[in-house]
Amino acid sequence: MFTDAPNFDIRNYLRMEMMPHFLCPGCGHGMALRALLWALHELDIDKDKLAVVSGIGCAGRLSAYIDANTFHTTHGRPLAYATGLALARPDLHVVVISGDGDCLAIGGNHLIHACRRNLKLTCLMLNNEIYGMTGGQVSPTTSETRLTTTTPLGNTEPNFDACALATAAGAGFVGREVTRHVPKLKELIKAGLQHPGFAFVEVLSDCTEVYGRKNDMGSSAEMVMRQKSEMRPSVYRDSVDTPFRSTDLPTGILTRNDRPEYGASLRRAAALASKGAH
Amino acid sequence: MNESSIADLSGSEPVAFNAALAEPFNVLIVGVGGQGVIMVSKVLATLAQAHGFEVKQSEVHGMAKRGGTVFSHVRYGARVWSPTIAKGEADVLIALEWAEGLRWLPYLKRETGVFICDTKRIVPPFACLNRRPGATLRYSGETAEQVAAYVAEGYAIDATRMAEELGNERAANVVLLGALSTALEFPLPEWERVITQFVPKKSVAVNMAAFGLGRSWIAEARTAAPAAEAPVRPAPVHTPYAPRLEITAEWCKSCDICVKLCPERCLRLNAERVVELFAPEKCTGCRLCEWLCPDFAIRVHLDAEAVPEGITP
Numbered sequence: 001m002f003t004d005a006p007n008f009d010i011r012n013y014l015r016m017e018m019m020p021h022f023l024c025p026g027c028g029h030g031m032a033l034r035a036l037l038w039a040l041h042e043l044d045i046d047k048d049k050l051a052v053v054s055g056i057g058c059a060g061r062l063s064a065y066i067d068a069n070t071f072h073t074t075h076g077r078p079l080a081y082a083t084g085l086a087l088a089r090p091d092l093h094v095v096v097i098s099g100d101g102d103c104l105a106i107g108g109n110h111l112i113h114a115c116r117r118n119l120k121l122t123c124l125m126l127n128n129e130i131y132g133m134t135g136g137q138v139s140p141t142t143s144e145t146r147l148t149t150t151t152p153l154g155n156t157e158p159n160f161d162a163c164a165l166a167t168a169a170g171a172g173f174v175g176r177e178v179t180r181h182v183p184k185l186k187e188l189i190k191a192g193l194q195h196p197g198f199a200f201v202e203v204l205s206d207c208t209e210v211y212g213r214k215n216d217m218g219s220s221a222e223m224v225m226r227q228k229s230e231m232r233p234s235v236y237r238d239s240v241d242t243p244f245r246s247t248d249l250p251t252g253i254l255t256r257n258d259r260p261e262y263g264a265s266l267r268r269a270a271a272l273a274s275k276g277a278h
Numbered sequence: 279m280n281e282s283s284i285a286d287l288s289g290s291e292p293v294a295f296n297a298a299l300a301e302p303f304n305v306l307i308v309g310v311g312g313q314g315v316i317m318v319s320k321v322l323a324t325l326a327q328a329h330g331f332e333v334k335q336s337e338v339h340g341m342a343k344r345g346g347t348v349f350s351h352v353r354y355g356a357r358v359w360s361p362t363i364a365k366g367e368a369d370v371l372i373a374l375e376w377a378e379g380l381r382w383l384p385y386l387k388r389e390t391g392v393f394i395c396d397t398k399r400i401v402p403p404f405a406c407l408n409r410r411p412g413a414t415l416r417y418s419g420e421t422a423e424q425v426a427a428y429v430a431e432g433y434a435i436d437a438t439r440m441a442e443e444l445g446n447e448r449a450a451n452v453v454l455l456g457a458l459s460t461a462l463e464f465p466l467p468e469w470e471r472v473i474t475q476f477v478p479k480k481s482v483a484v485n486m487a488a489f490g491l492g493r494s495w496i497a498e499a500r501t502a503a504p505a506a507e508a509p510v511r512p513a514p515v516h517t518p519y520a521p522r523l524e525i526t527a528e529w530c531k532s533c534d535i536c537v538k539l540c541p542e543r544c545l546r547l548n549a550e551r552v553v554e555l556f557a558p559e560k561c562t563g564c565r566l567c568e569w570l571c572p573d574f575a576i577r578v579h580l581d582a583e584a585v586p587e588g589i590t591p
Contacts, residue, residue: 009577010577011574019529019574020528020529020531020575023572024531025533025572025573026533026534026535026572027572028572030571030573030574031572180570182570183569208533219533219534219538220533220534221533221534221535221537221538222538224535224538224539224570225538225539
């Protein structure tokens with residue numbers, strides 16, 4: 001699992017003229033991007049056969065750094081664009097990179113219907129529990145009691161368990177991992193890319209500059225270490241007084257089923273219809 | 279010992295061949311956690327008890343799960359008082375690991391003691407001078423010949439390899455039991471009955487074969503020559519490498535993650551707040567900094583390194 005990858009040079013997969021990227025120091029999205037590119041490298045996916053679609057936000061910006069066919073779309077709609085793309089070009093590997101707000105709030109409807117259809121594409125949701133780019137507003141995954149610019153008294157809304165949502169909506173593959181374990185995350189993304197249906201991967205990432213600073217979570221290194229110390233194998237909460245971030249959620253592959261894939265079903269129906277019409 | 283565990287043997291008549299043992303017979307069994315030291319001592323204790331001896335067995339296995347040292351004292355005779363064997367009092371020292379055997383040698387009787395040792399080498403973590411594969415080890419350098427000169431009767435037997443060839447490395451302790459059986463006077467069928475009691479049902483056949491192998495190996499070694507010591511197998515040699523860090527300074531944003539999370543603490547931020555490797559000799563090339571750098575500023579290369587002199591893997 002922790003195999004060495006001497007041939008993997010991330011610079012082969014980056015748009016070098018765009019680097020260094022715009023992410024803040026210590027942002028977990030960088031590790032998530034490495035894991036994705038590493039997984040693509042290990043699966044030997046041709047860059048010309050790869051389409052990365054992303055929405056708006058910090059996570060949405062990541063597509064700009066990948067040297068492949070990339071598509072920076074409107075807020076919350078990368079799954080809608082990707083659905084069209086994957087149906088029109090079933091030969092492409094379509095990867096969606098989305099943030100927690102992009103995927104669950106603005107694009108929440110698109111997410112559940114993409115899960116329901118089970119179209120072959122891979123959706124990476126980078127969950128840093130906040131709208132970082134727009135100034136640190138509360139997001140659907142912000143843990144209770146956490147401070148944000150719109151919850152100065154602490155968040156009082158319960159947060160979303162995105163993986164449970166995706167499973168309930170019918171996604172074929174659901175997994176979750178933290179950015180601390182880059183090789184494990186890479187393996188999870190690999191498994192998702194190889195899944196024949198809709199693969200939803202939640203990446204628990206860190207927002208150090210906005211979320212960490214506001215909630216006094218220490219330096220970026222401390223936040224990375226916190227991922228390890230606060231990791232729990234199952235749902236576990238001490239008390240309401242001890243605010244836990246969502247890393248106390250189970251990780252790994254949570255759901256895997258072989259429901260029929262939407263694109264194949266649609267093409268079969270279309271073929272039958274065109275035969276019957278004439 | 280538990281009374282019920284010898285129920286199977288209660289029917290057999292106690293053999294009185296050594297019942298007049300004035301002094302208890304002392305067997306010291308040592309090894310590394312997981313090798314089966316306790317199983318060997320249980321077999322021996324059960325056997326001795328079934329023959330009407332009083333048996334005392336005491337062990338330390340606290341470090342077993344950490345791959346630490348495990349030892350078990352077995353004493354049997356007409357009357358046994360102390361549960362432990364004093365230095366220089368063991369009649370037989372049976373070691374499942376080479377360095378553990380050497381560690382306990384002072385417990386063996388100088389004039390008459392029998393030393394049976396597996397040449398298997400398990401290098402303890404504190405014998406590793408640094409954590410790079412292929413680095414110098416401080417493992418015992420004594421050869422089988424040097425040890426043979428020290429003990430009255432010594433056998434260095436490559437039991438682990440013999441068990442591996444039988445298809446189950448874990449039967450190595452039974453190979454040594456076979457070797458031990460030649461030094462004690464219990465009848466062969468009794469040995470086999472007790473061993474069958476203690477090994478898992480599925481592996482009875484392989485353990486019986488291992489037992490026979492150990493017995494015949496000692497018999498051969500006795501007839502051949504005192505120089506029939508098996509050569510000590512060298513530990514596997516890793517190719518040493520020198521990790522080299524390629525740092526893209528313009529990409530580093532001084533987030534400090536690599537500095538704080540490096541297990542060897544060999545990175546730091548320089549005056550320009552850019553990461554640098556200040557202790558290259560400590561770097562093991564684990565790649566954690568490369569993986570965790572959100573800005574892709576570090577790449578680890580594992581260059582081949584010429585073997586420095588003095589390395590004895």
